[in-house]
Amino acid sequence: MSSYKDKKVITIGIVSELTGLSERQIRYYEDRKLIFPERTKKGRRKYSFSDVERLMEIANKREEGVQTFEIKKQLQRQDNEKQIREKMLKGQINAHFRIRK
């Protein structure tokens, strides 16, 4: 879980270049709870590469005409599934070591 891909270190200007989205759009999607940047002490937004990918997904969905609320629900579903997979993997690993003991 995590490493470079999930480290929040990219400022909004760079994210804008990377995704082709305007800063306005990126901030709006945050307002709509599709994306969750961190902040520096002074309030600057910081994004991860995962966030960049997520924004690309959002951009694709938007192009298809999907509304932000729908996208939000889809993303939440994805996030849940991912969490479940991670938990199962963790369980597998624990089980493995329990047997081996």
Place this chain on the structure above:
Amino acid sequence: MSSYKDKKVITIGIVSELTGLSERQIRYYEDRKLIFPERTKKGRRKYSFSDVERLMEIANKREEGVQTFEIKKQLQRQDNEKQIREKMLKGQINAHFRIRK
């Protein structure tokens, strides 16, 4: 080769936080050719996670009292070795496919 780790997307302020080095130090190491950030169109420095790791290495060496010129030479040696390993790996892969054909 490359991916997130080598993508230059981190501004100097964040790099400073990540490494514990002052911006002055980071810029100076660039001046001494130890580190090679890219620039945005408007001239802002952009670093990769690899650069951050490299700066941590530099910081350690500096703490040991190693001068920047020495560190530079060491890093160049490392970079060369890495390149060679990559070339060899590439050769291996090519050979593999040649045989398989």
Place this chain on the structure above:
DNA sequence: CGTGTAAGGAATTCTGACACG
């Protein structure tokens, strides 16, 4: 609803230089 834009302010970054040593 989703996005553009102008507005004013605050934080960031840049360079060249002086300082110490």
Place this chain on the structure above:
DNA sequence: CGTGTAAGGAATTCTGACACG
């Protein structure tokens, strides 16, 4: 040699708002 700092300017980012639709 390596780093701190003050200086002045330019670029970045932030928020809240008006606009269109």
